[in-house]
Amino acid sequence: MFWRKFEERLFNFLIRLATIIIIGCLFVIVLTIVVKGLPAMSWDMISKSPSGGFYLGKEGGVLNAIVGSLYLGIGASLFALLLSIPVVVYMNVYAPTHSKFAQYIRISLDILYGIPSIVYGAFGFLIMIYLGLKVSLLAGIVTVGLLVLPIMARTMDEVIRTIPKELTEASLSLGATKWETAMKVLLRQAFPGILTAILLGFGRAIGDAASVIFTTGFTDNVPESILQPAATLPLAIFFQLGSPIQEVVNRAYASALILTIMILVISISSRLLSRRFNKNIIK
Amino acid sequence: MVLPLRILLDKVAGKSVLCLSVLIGSLLFLIVGGLYFKSLPILESHSFWDLISKSIWKPGKEQFGFLPYILSTVYITIISLTIAVPLCILCSVYLSEYASKRVKSFVTSLVDILAGIPSVIFGIWGIIMIVPFISDTLAPAFGQEDTTGYSILAGGLVLAIMVFPIVIHIMLEVLRTVPVELREASLSLGANKWETIKKVVLRKAAPGIIAAIVLGFSRAFGETLAVLMVVGNTALIPHSIFDAGYPLPALIANNYGEMMSIPLYDSALMFASFLLLVVILIFNVAARFFMMRVERRMS
Numbered sequence: 412m413f414w415r416k417f418e419e420r421l422f423n424f425l426i427r428l429a430t431i432i433i434i435g436c437l438f439v440i441v442l443t444i445v446v447k448g449l450p451a452m453s454w455d456m457i458s459k460s461p462s463g464g465f466y467l468g469k470e471g472g473v474l475n476a477i478v479g480s481l482y483l484g485i486g487a488s489l490f491a492l493l494l495s496i497p498v499v500v501y502m503n504v505y506a507p508t509h510s511k512f513a514q515y516i517r518i519s520l521d522i523l524y525g526i527p528s529i530v531y532g533a534f535g536f537l538i539m540i541y542l543g544l545k546v547s548l549l550a551g552i553v554t555v556g557l558l559v560l561p562i563m564a565r566t567m568d569e570v571i572r573t574i575p576k577e578l579t580e581a582s583l584s585l586g587a588t589k590w591e592t593a594m595k596v597l598l599r600q601a602f603p604g605i606l607t608a609i610l611l612g613f614g615r616a617i618g619d620a621a622s623v624i625f626t627t628g629f630t631d632n633v634p635e636s637i638l639q640p641a642a643t644l645p646l647a648i649f650f651q652l653g654s655p656i657q658e659v660v661n662r663a664y665a666s667a668l669i670l671t672i673m674i675l676v677i678s679i680s681s682r683l684l685s686r687r688f689n690k691n692i693i694k
Numbered sequence: 695m696v697l698p699l700r701i702l703l704d705k706v707a708g709k710s711v712l713c714l715s716v717l718i719g720s721l722l723f724l725i726v727g728g729l730y731f732k733s734l735p736i737l738e739s740h741s742f743w744d745l746i747s748k749s750i751w752k753p754g755k756e757q758f759g760f761l762p763y764i765l766s767t768v769y770i771t772i773i774s775l776t777i778a779v780p781l782c783i784l785c786s787v788y789l790s791e792y793a794s795k796r797v798k799s800f801v802t803s804l805v806d807i808l809a810g811i812p813s814v815i816f817g818i819w820g821i822i823m824i825v826p827f828i829s830d831t832l833a834p835a836f837g838q839e840d841t842t843g844y845s846i847l848a849g850g851l852v853l854a855i856m857v858f859p860i861v862i863h864i865m866l867e868v869l870r871t872v873p874v875e876l877r878e879a880s881l882s883l884g885a886n887k888w889e890t891i892k893k894v895v896l897r898k899a900a901p902g903i904i905a906a907i908v909l910g911f912s913r914a915f916g917e918t919l920a921v922l923m924v925v926g927n928t929a930l931i932p933h934s935i936f937d938a939g940y941p942l943p944a945l946i947a948n949n950y951g952e953m954m955s956i957p958l959y960d961s962a963l964m965f966a967s968f969l970l971l972v973v974i975l976i977f978n979v980a981a982r983f984f985m986m987r988v989e990r991r992m993s
Contacts, residue, residue: 419888422784426792429784433862434801436855437808440819447822498718501711516715519722522978525909526971527916529943530725533967536950537728557721564718588704611810618812621918621943625950645814649919652818667818671811678810682803 448668451661469658479641484617490556495564524561531558532622548641551627559612570604610681620645644670733965766939773850786865809859817923820852844926846939861910868902905984912977918943
């Protein structure tokens, strides 16, 4: 009898402890990055590219990586969006009900979602060689775009699937074509979901390092064309952290802070956005 | 009869979304096929068994033994799951059975934010906190004075935190599918809340929990940069958790620069990616199988 009560008490305590540990990790990580990154921050850090080489030069900031990451993130999200909207439209509008093929695409997207980014990196490298591309922003956009595609497509798909069937049927019964229904009813209804999906994809795209290491390369300059290599924030952190010079290591800390802030802003704003737009939807 | 423009547009759009869908549907095969095709040269000159069971790595002499890399990956994954699985089960039980709605939504949003943090941030945090903690406190406590802290334990710890969100997410989904009636039946028979959870809820959700663990496993298996930054990267088979290791993804990421200059080297690295991919595909199929059992059980 005593044991029963004791066991219940013990686990009551343990489950709360486990939850606190898990949330605590998030706070400790963010706090560590802020404490290390804040002293290294300055206006130069976000307005200048490194001078004298990113590994040894003491002067300058990480503008090259900030701009590179933004280019890459925006490019990859656009690329993934252009591919995922048609697929989602096909799965939800054009595919016959209970279509085996649509079912297969859902499963294959789920599996693609689980493939690690280093494998995408290797695959992107193969595409690059096959197409005769050099290490460049374009190769990075294609690779990261493919990496982000499953996240975007499946997020949108889940949102569209929650839209009541009656809405689609009402539109079709009034004589609208499937395309018109998809564009004017489904995608409009799913707009907040699509926005969330884009932000999710963008966040993943600017944070990923293993896939760009092969394809986008690294450079001290802000890229001027899509065919040039580009620096990215994750790689700026990774490469500069190994430097023996303290100023360069500080640049890595500052990049980590910048990246963390970007990611936090994206993930919090996507939450707020979807809450706000949800008000305008026909339930 | 001339088709009106809007009907024509509909037909064209229908065909083009179908084409794109076929393309995306074949992406998985393209990746598997492409990597397999590129690893053929090394599979032709070395037997598969030799590649995965030998431990000498001298690309210049065409000796490619993947064993240290494979073992490092496996050890790190096991360490991370030993830490993550109990914590995740306890946390999901709290969130789904005990926590109020507000606490639950607060904690799950924090977990979602954790999921969005890039791996390189985990890596830099590992270098700042975990590595010194191991070399200064933990390793001396176990009588190991001369470690740098860059070890498979550090990799496992960092990975464990990265695996939390995905495992918790799936476990919450699974626990939600356990019917309320079952809990009520157990409680009405005099079992207390913990007994109900232990003997009814968790048992009923067991296949789903296994699926969550398997998916966490596959995430941990392929994680690259965070682990690479804290694991030390020496190509020896680790003998204790304080030894450095060199996991497969790190091998690929570290050597992309020189792989084109040595014969068979690029093929060896593509083989490493192929190996990762195949293991992860197997895990995914296994997880799917377990999830299917959950659905059957609950309906």
